[in-house]
Amino acid sequence: MTTDISALLTRLADPATRPDPYDTLRVLRERSPVLDPVSGLVVVARRADCEAVLRSPGVSSDRRGAGITVVPQQPNLINLDAPDHTRLRRLAGRAFKPRVIERWRPRVEAIARELLTGIAEGGGTADIASRFAYPMPVRVICEMLGVPRRDHPVFERWAHAIAYTVDPRLVPGRLDAETIADVEEAREGFAGYFSELIDARAKDPREDILSELIAAGEDEDRLTRTELVIMCILLLVAGHETTANLILNGVLALLRHPDQLGLLRDDPALAGAAVEEVLRYDAPAQMVTRIAGGPLTVGGMEIAAGSPILLLLAAANRDPDVHEAPDVFDITRGDGGHLGFAAGAHFCLGSVLARLEATIALSAFATAFADPVLVRESLRYRPHIAVRGPDRLQVSFSGISPEALEALGATERVHG
Template sequence: MTTSPSPDLARLADPAVRPDPYELLRTLREASPYTDPASGIVVVGRRSDCEAVLRSPKVSSDRQGSGVTTVPQMPNLMNLDAPDHTRLRRLAGKAFKPRLIQQWRPRIEEIVRELLTDIAAAGNTTDIVSAFAYPLPVRVICEMLGVPREDHAVFETWARSIAYTVDPQLVPGELSTEVVREVEVARAGFVDYFGRLIADRKRAPRADILSELISAEEQGDQLTERELIITCILLLVAGHETTANLILNGILGLLRHPEQLRLLRERPELAGAAVEEVLRHDAPAQMVTRIAREPFTIGDVRVTPGTPILVLLAAANRDPEVHRDPDTFDITRGDPGHLGFAAGPHFCLGSVLARLEGGIALDAFARAFVGPRLESGGLHYRPHVAVRGPDRLRVSFEAIRLDAVPAAGAVAGSGVRGE
């Protein structure tokens, strides 16, 4: 892209919009599908159009050279097309089967109890971001990949830097040279670290996801070392960033709707439904980009090859043609599904794990926190556009009831699902 998006579209990148982008997203959805006159981006926001694009073989996920992203990306499950994507996902998916992920439930529940114990010991106020929502998924995915505890902190730092690579370039020059440098440092750190860890697991396999990925095989085909490294980076970044924001957006939704918090506390079997409503109402993944590789028509818009397409997932998830009272947060909703994990061949590989962690975390928050309240000035959002969530969420409370949180293996309502 050589020109700027129109002012309305560019507003998505405005930090002032980050706390509540949904009025702007509604405007963009109602105008869509349309071609942004300044940048040439085709904008889709209606549920039917978004799903059609995500499932269409006429669009590509390879955004290299399109100008739609600022930071160069490594080929991975998010930006490859068939047949390379099909092969890589088939092999990587063997390590993420629901039965294998479900085996991690007791350990996830143990980590949740450990974090709640630390929060209880620190007083009657906490930052949910740093004390709960970020440490949980980073510890889980690091343990699943076999990363030692002493390295978790640097992995969290690297993951936060690489998150910039998924943001569409809505404002030219929006990323500083320093940010781009941080991304490259993080990427090089991951490559070196996972290269050494993979070599170690090949010598001595363990009961972890990395060993499963190394051994994954179909008709003699296995992941190469480069593919293993790139897949590990993607799993850690996506598994950490998206899940943390799912938990944060869910807790914020419960704090803002105390009747829903009370309902979840009274009916813990609704934890899984609460996760689905968060993914619909305030999804971490707000948008994705695609590139047309064949001509096609969507609505009245003729899309030509090479045209960038902005798929507004968060707008589609509140489409009134699909969801009743779409702006209402209701964990008993039960109406048609959402695009919180996208759709089609790039449906999120880690969805089963994210749903499991999210259900356990929201259930534990509802049970354990007595009288939780969002502190004045305690909410601040991260700068990212595509993956949205707070970087500060300060909550005060009367007490933490560890005895109200079931022992490992007994959390209700956080079962796993696929697409």
């Protein structure tokens, strides 16, 4: 039994499993909660159990020094507990209120239109990853932070490296020296860049998120320079990597389910529901880790204080106790919600922005592309485990609808 759990986690960590981890996740869900004596992880994969852990005040998000991630952690919103987490989230949250994010809708639509126009000019085959899903969110979050467009490519490379910091160590072993070196290079590059940008915005505020973060505060409480730098890194990586994967997982699901693609094409108002179903069916955030702050009972299992806990959110999102036919992709489902943005105190701060971008992207894909077909042999996944999505996804198509592109510009013209 325990050896079997270790083998399942080894399989989950194997890059060959990345295209379809759901059979492995199903078995782990059926066995959970369970302790893997090899890795020391308590595996939790049922929806009710995962949600209980995420909402429990007796569970810690501070994994620094615990050795359960592939590379060492820095203090930020995702690995701090109250009161530090509460303070940082309160200050940063002011820049991510729905009314603030909604102001960016015209610009997001304009970026989507520009990228799709470029695809239309390039012929009948395109890699949706490199031509649309990755550049769209990186341009959005970089513009929101005030990063000039010329610097976007290096930011994308650094963001891919930083994404390793949330990968759990499913299989014991030595750290990958090359991975750590890439992460440290990215951290140093981001830190130097944002330090200079923070100085510039402090002297000359603009209508961007960085200026909002610098100004955010109550009385004398403000984000420190170090906190601002780390916050910018987190926002850029989360706003880029996870949103790109959300878009790509959605495009892939629609291509594999032509009936659902047809529903969305006929009724673009279903785009929001489609995003919610992608977050349930194939969310980019596949798993998170926590530490038991004290003795804990989960699903009838006693968990000792200090135990590392692996929450398999992707398995929980397909729990048959919550969803009927959970392995079916149905954008009209509307049942039971999901843990695609986690839950509790660490519910994703950027969820409003991610939903906005993905809604615009999936609606645009469904309405703009004529006769889109997945080039199956092109599909390739990134090596990351916790944040999962394709690295390459080619689509052939017979054309791009000018009317769909024109509709994407309507909001910008109204607000312009």
